[in-house]
Amino acid sequence: MSSTLTLGNISLSIFGESHGPAIGAVIDNLPAGEELDIERIYKFMARRAPKKDGTSTMRSETDTPEIISGFYNGKTTGEALCAVIKNKDQHSADYKSISELARPGHADYTAFLRYNGSNDPRGGGHFSGRLTAPLVFAGAVCEQMLEKRGITTAAHIYSIAGENDRPFDPVNVNAEQLKLVKTRYLPVLDKNADEKMRSVIDRARNDLNSVGGIIECCAVGFPAGLGSPIYNGIENRVSQLVFGIPAVKGIEFGIGFEAAAIYGSENNDEFYIENGEIKTRTNNSGGILGGISNGMPIIFRAAIKPTPSIARPQNTVNFVKKENSVMEIKGRHDPCVVPRAVPCVEAALNVALMSFLV
Amino acid sequence: MSSTLTLGNISLSIFGESHGPAIGAVIDNLPAGEELDIERIYKFMARRAPKKDGTSTMRSETDTPEIISGFYNGKTTGEALCAVIKNKDQHSADYKSISELARPGHADYTAFLRYNGSNDPRGGGHFSGRLTAPLVFAGAVCEQMLEKRGITTAAHIYSIAGENDRPFDPVNVNAEQLKLVKTRYLPVLDKNADEKMRSVIDRARNDLNSVGGIIECCAVGFPAGLGSPIYNGIENRVSQLVFGIPAVKGIEFGIGFEAAAIYGSENNDEFYIENGEIKTRTNNSGGILGGISNGMPIIFRAAIKPTPSIARPQNTVNFVKKENSVMEIKGRHDPCVVPRAVPCVEAALNVALMSFLV
């Protein structure tokens, strides 16, 4: 398989190419009878749309999903939910001239090999960041189902090119904070971070360059005792989904890589009882022990690489003629995809968490 | 599912509890007719055995896998390969007194919730690091199949508690270097790192504490053009397997999290032609673009948390009686599992890569 994923009783199938007729998702076996607020799904998906403030591309993408199955009388039917998002505003001409040239950092060359040259290269085809829209749709649907079960999730920009936001408080983060950050144009906790991040993105754009960043994602209210050891743990399912977002190069749960440098006595989260509930004083584990939730906030971070499409001339190869070449990537490109990747990472978490509740 | 994983045409099922009769693995649909050098499998698995030099526990674990199916006349039959590893030397008594106490950093409490108290808690049960032995068996088998296809893999200790080894050269690393590092007692590239790491482990042990680290893993010779975008890419499959190793808290491919802090112009790996072959001058992508191999070395790192079992008294809870408590973990425990986790991470890569070749 390529873009079909089975997580326990749920399966998610992402289809489409960037400049083909449409993209979309089929999500099979979500619970029946769940009311869906469609406007709210649109709003969730709008968070992935290009920002109008210069932090991202000026392409107008109105990604309105059309739900064509699994939804009736305002509620899920329990059958496969399929949403289709029509493609438009395609400047395929921008891409045509470079289709034999491997854009550095892109999958042009590897896709050519994998599909014997039959893949649709326009706009990155199936490899385009645009293919995260169906995931975001799935995540927006799951968000509402999670909320009805008392679970709130959100992601924020942890850093862009080294400019840091305040991290989530891994012990005390709460639903209100999560809901608040989702309303922000640039989703950061510390308003000062907003300006610094904008400025580093601006600089990159002016420099015909790009920057990456880190996204931190959190769930509160997820019941303790869900997940499994070894291959069906929360980390396994979340990482499968998160690595389905094109620019992701790393993921860490709890304190993640930092755990590698400290002592066991520091890393271990001591348990205690508070109001009859079992909690931990720290939350270095990110709310997951043995693949199973322990009732503390679930926290992870994903590393997003800088957009590979930059306007500067780059050395590369013509992979058909097998000769060295130099290329300039035309078209409009995000100098930073991190803000737009925030709802994608959140969506990945939402789908993963729902898979444990079905 | 819990411990069964399907990767394309391959499936891997890990079974067993630390102090039950046996543990093992079933690997289904490996190629038929592959000769297996059993001694070499033993040697691969011995790399996971406790070190006798004080860097790990003194328990004697002779994990001799018995292949009970899928192997005939020195070759794989193409049917499910099952290996069973008998358990012995169990000091279950050491654990009995604490079975209602949640060892901090362990899955005692979450497993209790997940399995309504019916899981086998002795020695960590199915959550024990011992359950990596079947994975290592699977990885040892795949190592030989990969080698026949010109693919070499190895992992080394990238760091322990902040003491670093020299990293793999992501562009020039070659099969000989990989084969060499696998022969070392402490698998490091820089001999000086060996001593520093031993000393930091020694200090932790003397201090009744533990340390973690980072493991770096590499494959060379893996053909370009294998993998898939979105949910069946190399990153997805590797991370599914690597997060099946209990202490792993993070994974990053290529330069991983570092990519989040640099410019696109720095991160993009420029392509060029060398002797008619397409290569990249840098290898920040870790040999993977769009989930598909590009022919460069595949490189990733996994963060290993410090062993949660430390001899110091720790605050915790009795999760049955729901009351605060203090516990001291008896028994012999590794002050650092990183050296023993090296072949586990390597095995995870081996299984993931084979899944693209079947």
Next chain:
Amino acid sequence: MSSTLTLGNISLSIFGESHGPAIGAVIDNLPAGEELDIERIYKFMARRAPKKDGTSTMRSETDTPEIISGFYNGKTTGEALCAVIKNKDQHSADYKSISELARPGHADYTAFLRYNGSNDPRGGGHFSGRLTAPLVFAGAVCEQMLEKRGITTAAHIYSIAGENDRPFDPVNVNAEQLKLVKTRYLPVLDKNADEKMRSVIDRARNDLNSVGGIIECCAVGFPAGLGSPIYNGIENRVSQLVFGIPAVKGIEFGIGFEAAAIYGSENNDEFYIENGEIKTRTNNSGGILGGISNGMPIIFRAAIKPTPSIARPQNTVNFVKKENSVMEIKGRHDPCVVPRAVPCVEAALNVALMSFLV
């Protein structure tokens, strides 16, 4: 899952409800670079359309699939192929009055239980025979891929209400015969059977009743040595797909149930060499031994029950109010779905066979 099926490296996801906006299929991981003759797909699908001659409903269903992904420049891209078929001509009103009454032989009551009353009941919703159209699309696509590999498949009406066609000659059936029967309005081998079948269907319709039948399906040219024992054999995959066609109540391979009544000496197919090729003199096994093809024609039959929707008054229950009731089913219904099910069964075989070739 409900309507997602993974067969080795292929997955098929069927979505939609009969009177919702659209139905469709996602087929993931078909080979890249396969030319598709779209007109021919339409023709294949037209074989499933209602017959205009009175053997089936008068509803006009123009099931034109729109391929919205996985297809570019006349060829498959290797990415998920998604086709959407818009619904129209819905007389939902016909169904509204009976939505609390369980039509005998239909899934109204079981669907109500399964989905807590949230399923879309209009026209049978996801349980409608209409949901075979996406399968037929998938089968039409696979037919062309199989043909390029020298494999021909076809199904014919083996019997309707006891009126029999001549069966396929299990040893000598050939590609031309298979291609010919697909062109027939009522796909039968013996022209005399055509008339008898029409007359039995006519009688049923006039009698406000319905009839079922048996469909026989065959593949020639499928290479020997494909398939697997136990759970991934040809029988397993074919039967999974065939039982996805609503009215199917049984399936048998080769001589099937007849084998239960004869001697081993009669049932065993003796092997012999002809022109250097291994063949069998009889083909009671239906071309499958141990789940694996032996190079002889693959043959199976599927039993199709009589259409449950009949115009006669029937005793039933109101499953919401839990009281006895009598109902008359309004609307236009096929007195016999067997002719329309022929391409469905053929499509199921096509998809199953392709799953062994990817």
Next chain:
Amino acid sequence: MSSTLTLGNISLSIFGESHGPAIGAVIDNLPAGEELDIERIYKFMARRAPKKDGTSTMRSETDTPEIISGFYNGKTTGEALCAVIKNKDQHSADYKSISELARPGHADYTAFLRYNGSNDPRGGGHFSGRLTAPLVFAGAVCEQMLEKRGITTAAHIYSIAGENDRPFDPVNVNAEQLKLVKTRYLPVLDKNADEKMRSVIDRARNDLNSVGGIIECCAVGFPAGLGSPIYNGIENRVSQLVFGIPAVKGIEFGIGFEAAAIYGSENNDEFYIENGEIKTRTNNSGGILGGISNGMPIIFRAAIKPTPSIARPQNTVNFVKKENSVMEIKGRHDPCVVPRAVPCVEAALNVALMSFLV
């Protein structure tokens, strides 16, 4: 995959070769905390053992499963349950002389092709009927879990070589009848059928021949509303498992193929209310509508072909040398496997039903 099957949240992996060290099964994700009566599992498995009365082979197979994981303190742990059954009493010499000759009706030739000659041919290897023992173990475990949920299953011999037992009453069959038939040496409902079947088997044995038959299987107490339309219905899951039993050539649910010959008005099961419960007056559907249980007994039949191993000389080929040959199969073989297949078919149903309850 070959012998690994995933059904919703459950997975089953069958491993082993007939004359290898051992065979066995891993069943992943059964519920935790289920008490298992091991003696009762042995008794269930003993029903599959060769009969001592001449109706089957005289080989002594003592198939004692050793549970090596997933079972602790008399209860399931919720982790993968693995049972290993050691092989013994192997007369491999009997088979050696014929390993290049394709036994008619067996998978020798197809297995040779599939595995490039590397499969273990001794005693049929992985294709042996012996590989049903692990399935029967899994079914014996599930039987106890089903019983605790008020569900009873049983199979009986419906016919052998045309000699019929009385069928289950599809409407009134009850748990006591099912429990009773399981205690019988030859599991038939009508004591007179016993003698007739023995005599037809005797005749076949004396004649150096073999006979097949039909097994009918039933579940009562299975709750209404479980299952799914299209690809995860009860028929789909049961048939996947039943076609994993080597000699099965057909399966039908309810009245099955008979439905093809009657009118809709006869076939439709009318609903009615009895004591507030919804029932059907007939049960032609076999308790399944749209893939979902309707609360009536679940009934299906499987066709078992005559044992292909017969002592008579048979024409065949040497598939290595590609030349015609004649062979006599030595060794002890069942003249009829139907009695021994009864618990296999029952086991398949048990596993399928449990997959809807997890």
